[in-house]
Amino acid sequence: MMTTWRYFWLQAKLSFKSTQSIFKPEEFLLLDLGYPIISMTFYVLLAAYSFNPATLASWVVGNAFLLCIHVCIFVMGQAITAERAQGRLRTVITAPTSDLQFLLAKGFFPIITVFITVLAGFIIGSQIFHIDLTRIAWLPLLACIFVGMASATAFGLFLATFSLITDSMHFILNFVATGLFILTGANFPVTQLPLFWRGVSQLLPLTHSIQAAGQVTAGRMAGVGWDLLIEGGLAVLYFCLATVAIRMCEHYARKHATLEMF
Amino acid sequence: MIHVIWETIKVQMKNSWARPMFRFTLVASPVLNTVLIYEMFLHSGRHDATSYIILGSGLMGLWSSICFSSIGDIARDRYMGVLPFLFTSPSNYNLLIVAKTIGNTVLASLTLVISAVTAAGLFRLTLQIPHPGLFIAALLVTIAGFIAISIPISYLMLLSRKTGLYMNVLDIPVTLLCGFVFPLSMLPSWTRPISAVLVPTWSTRLLQLSLRITPDWPAWRTTLLWNGGLIVVYVGLTALFWRVIEHRVRQQATLEVNE
Amino acid sequence: MPMIKVDHLERDFVQQNIHWWKRTSTIVHAVRDLSFAVQPGEIFGLLGQNGAGKTTTIKTLTTLLLPTAGTAQVNGLDVARDYKAIRQHINFIFGGELGLYRRLSARDNLLYFGSLYRLPLPTLAKRADELLALVGLDNEAERLVETFSKGMIQKLQIARGLINDPSVLFMDEPTIGLDAMSVQNLHKIILQAKQKGTTIVLTTHYLHEAEVLCDHLVVIDQGQKVAGGTVAEVIDAGQKQVPDTAITSLEDAYIALIEGGGTHDPRHLGNH
Numbered sequence: 001m002m003t004t005w006r007y008f009w010l011q012a013k014l015s016f017k018s019t020q021s022i023f024k025p026e027e028f029l030l031l032d033l034g035y036p037i038i039s040m041t042f043y044v045l046l047a048a049y050s051f052n053p054a055t056l057a058s059w060v061v062g063n064a065f066l067l068c069i070h071v072c073i074f075v076m077g078q079a080i081t082a083e084r085a086q087g088r089l090r091t092v093i094t095a096p097t098s099d100l101q102f103l104l105a106k107g108f109f110p111i112i113t114v115f116i117t118v119l120a121g122f123i124i125g126s127q128i129f130h131i132d133l134t135r136i137a138w139l140p141l142l143a144c145i146f147v148g149m150a151s152a153t154a155f156g157l158f159l160a161t162f163s164l165i166t167d168s169m170h171f172i173l174n175f176v177a178t179g180l181f182i183l184t185g186a187n188f189p190v191t192q193l194p195l196f197w198r199g200v201s202q203l204l205p206l207t208h209s210i211q212a213a214g215q216v217t218a219g220r221m222a223g224v225g226w227d228l229l230i231e232g233g234l235a236v237l238y239f240c241l242a243t244v245a246i247r248m249c250e251h252y253a254r255k256h257a258t259l260e261m262f
Numbered sequence: 263m264i265h266v267i268w269e270t271i272k273v274q275m276k277n278s279w280a281r282p283m284f285r286f287t288l289v290a291s292p293v294l295n296t297v298l299i300y301e302m303f304l305h306s307g308r309h310d311a312t313s314y315i316i317l318g319s320g321l322m323g324l325w326s327s328i329c330f331s332s333i334g335d336i337a338r339d340r341y342m343g344v345l346p347f348l349f350t351s352p353s354n355y356n357l358l359i360v361a362k363t364i365g366n367t368v369l370a371s372l373t374l375v376i377s378a379v380t381a382a383g384l385f386r387l388t389l390q391i392p393h394p395g396l397f398i399a400a401l402l403v404t405i406a407g408f409i410a411i412s413i414p415i416s417y418l419m420l421l422s423r424k425t426g427l428y429m430n431v432l433d434i435p436v437t438l439l440c441g442f443v444f445p446l447s448m449l450p451s452w453t454r455p456i457s458a459v460l461v462p463t464w465s466t467r468l469l470q471l472s473l474r475i476t477p478d479w480p481a482w483r484t485t486l487l488w489n490g491g492l493i494v495v496y497v498g499l500t501a502l503f504w505r506v507i508e509h510r511v512r513q514q515a516t517l518e519v520n521e
Numbered sequence: 522m523p524m525i526k527v528d529h530l531e532r533d534f535v536q537q538n539i540h541w542w543k544r545t546s547t548i549v550h551a552v553r554d555l556s557f558a559v560q561p562g563e564i565f566g567l568l569g570q571n572g573a574g575k576t577t578t579i580k581t582l583t584t585l586l587l588p589t590a591g592t593a594q595v596n597g598l599d600v601a602r603d604y605k606a607i608r609q610h611i612n613f614i615f616g617g618e619l620g621l622y623r624r625l626s627a628r629d630n631l632l633y634f635g636s637l638y639r640l641p642l643p644t645l646a647k648r649a650d651e652l653l654a655l656v657g658l659d660n661e662a663e664r665l666v667e668t669f670s671k672g673m674i675q676k677l678q679i680a681r682g683l684i685n686d687p688s689v690l691f692m693d694e695p696t697i698g699l700d701a702m703s704v705q706n707l708h709k710i711i712l713q714a715k716q717k718g719t720t721i722v723l724t725t726h727y728l729h730e731a732e733v734l735c736d737h738l739v740v741i742d743q744g745q746k747v748a749g750g751t752v753a754e755v756i757d758a759g760q761k762q763v764p765d766t767a768i769t770s771l772e773d774a775y776i777a778l779i780e781g782g783g784t785h786d787p788r789h790l791g792n793h
Contacts, residue, residue: 007636014633018622035431042438046299049444050306087619090585091681094608095637102637171282171290178294188301254587254604257534257580 007097011105036067036117040125043187048129051188056129058214062186064122065145065210068152069177071114072205076156077173079106080163093253099246103157111153118145131217140216140224147231148209154238155205161242164249165258185210205234267361274365278331287330292323292373296380299443300387310470316374316381316389317469318443323373324408325442325462329433331366332412336419356504359416367409374401392475400472403489404465410496411461417503421510441466461492522597524689524720525559525582529591532577532744551577553744554591559722559737561688564715566731566738567724568775574744575724579691582722583613595689614682616694618674623667627658627677630666631684638685652680656710672703679710689720696730708734728772740778747778 040063047059083089163169183201190201201207212227278284296319303311381387391397440462457463468485532552538545552574559565567575580586584604593600595607631649653659656676696704739749748758759774762781768774
């Protein structure tokens with residue numbers, strides 16, 4: 001167990017290192033700071049116009065959570081695609097380390113950074129839209145963010161396995177990402193959705209953690225524990241699904257020659 | 263020359279359609295945006311909700327397609343290593359970019375149709391067009407404006423190796439600043455000058471004006487003038503950028519990929 | 522017992538053609554009825570034109586592809602069924618500049634790939650350093666791969682391929698695009714690996730390279746074997762194709778064999 005953890009740590013560290021280049025201020029300002037804030041501002045302003053609510057707290061929370069989509073859905077979901085494009089996938093697949101451990105190691109540091117992004121997004125958004133941060137119970141809020149990020153990552157891992165069988169990952173990931181904007185209750189209450197889609201929303205990552213975080217920021221704790229439990233359960237479920245899917249996809253990829261570039 | 267432009271437009275439309283991501287921005291994205299904006303406006307009680315839902319999501323899709331296609335084309339050409347050949351070939355690269363952009367924008371205009379069909383099909387929501395002639399005129403001016411703005415941006419991308427980065431970060435800010443889905447009065451006043459120099463702001467206003475039962479001719483005149491004036495400025499910028507860029511890309515070697 | 526046994530191997534691909542909304546597919550027979558055996562500790566060459574099926578064969582043997590029909594065994598294990606067990610004992614090197622982390626140093630690359638093979642952690646760093654010394658990159662160990670020349674990248678690929686001390690090393694055009702000095706260095710490393718008992722399967726377009734390195738080889742054309750054996754036996758086979766011309770080198774024999782056997786085109790066998 002200890003050895004596995006040490007392999008995992010080495011792989012996580014080197015994976016993260018391999019994606020980092022020299023710090024470029026314009027990239028940081030535009031992509032890591034400016035774009036997420038503008039994106040969040042856009043949706044919160046849209047809510048301010050269409051809902052005209054007394055407080056924008058729940059939209060700030062919801063859209064801050066959605067800031068994780070870049071890493072959890074796009075980066076994790078394209079982990080395999082990037083390996084394939086750079087010709088490393090064949091080595092990774094044929095090495096004895098499990099594909100899932102490889103993917104988890106790839107996601108380890110990005111999750112930590114995304115946790116910080118969501119938290120920073122919430123604080124900056126709160127300043128822009130004048131939300132009172134003094135009454136917030138921070139520990140439950142951090143728990144909401146952590147559990148939400150875990151299930152979104154597991155979901156991203158599950159999606160990543162599809163790239164072994166299809167070349168349309170850009171399409172799938174964009175579709176799913178926009179779907180999360182609609183179905184997780186970040187921008188309008190899920191009760192507005194038709195019954196079927198309400199059911200789907202309950203199975204998606206983020207829905208429950210956004211709901212819980214909304215409660216926490218409103219100073220209420222009712223149902224928070226239950227929502228976090230379900231969100232945690234979804235994290236485990238997607239993790240298990242990813243394990244099964246990656247085995248099936250690898251077999252498909254060997255049969256249909258989809259391991260290499262299309 | 264017309265033949266070259268027409269052939270490039272045709273090839274471009276075919277190439278773009280072959281890319282899954284283009285099909286996403288063209289078809290899936292307007293459908294999903296229409297659903298999202300509809301749900302957000304569902305209980306708003308605002309009289310302009312329908313135009314924001316249908317036109318707003320269509321314009322969002324149109325702008326996304328331009329960001330990821332016309333502007334992204336340079337990134338793709340550069341990544342595939344064909345940019346140096348295109349740039350140094352005897353045919354005018356200028357002309358190729360113009361033709362490619364026309365092809366993309368015309369195809370991307372379908373997003374407006376898709377938004378309208380989605381709203382009608384899913385929510386029984388239709389846009390009342392009291393003066394079809396005026397609406398079509400506004401639509402043509404909109405398409406011309408979107409073509410005009412995307413060409414100088416495409417040229418600017420030749421100067422940078424980070425086209426992918428800018429392509430991504432141009433999408434939402436323009437949607438925000440041009441009032442596609444909510445009025446510009448929602449934004450702080452310091453953003454007004456930025457909105458004013460972006461032609462999509464005036465195209466959006468023209469489209470909204472064309473939906474009024476009684477045409478507001480003075481507003482039409484002003485908005486048209488802004489549209490026309492900005493298109494002329496963008497064409498001027500295109501010519502200027504081209505001269506500067508031709509020299510600077512050779513000086514700074516930005517035609518090649520640098521990871 | 523041979524280290525590798527390929528028996529009537531076949532591999533088809535479905536090639537998709539998209540034209541607007543219309544989608545058609547064509548079946549391409551990349552490998553057809555291919556059989557050969559590789560003995561332990563030898564260097565075995567796969568020769569053929571571009572698209573002849575060499576890379577497909579290597580990918581099947583390295584468990585990256587399943588055979589459509591026929592069987593292939595590595596170290597007595599079936600590539601379709603026992604792929605996990607095979608992966609412990611093999612490694613491969615593909616030509617070109619892909620396959621490494623460009624933003625990691627040479628040493629970090631080896632540490633990363635070594636960890637994927639679960640090499641004992643205390644010895645992993647030592648193994649990486651040994652291999653870097655073997656390929657002559659010990660002075661560049663901490664340099665980022667993105668600053669490497671083609672030749673240096675290829676040396677690092679070799680070190681990566683040897684990281685798990687494989688029993689069988691597959692090399693797909695490993696010397697492509699390298700200068701004469703680098704090619705000679707790589708040949709030395711390949712021969713050193715052979716001396717240590719590693720079985721090597723090599724594809725190459727450079728017939729002189731095959732002549733110098735390979736103990737046995739097969740010539741494949743359009744997915745099918747057209748000749749096989751030692752270099753001398755392949756030259757004999759080429760001579761039989763053109764009895765009126767004197768064949769003295771592998772290159773002449775190869776051209777005679779490909780020209781003599783290349784009358785069929787199995788590629789486009791129907792639309793679906």
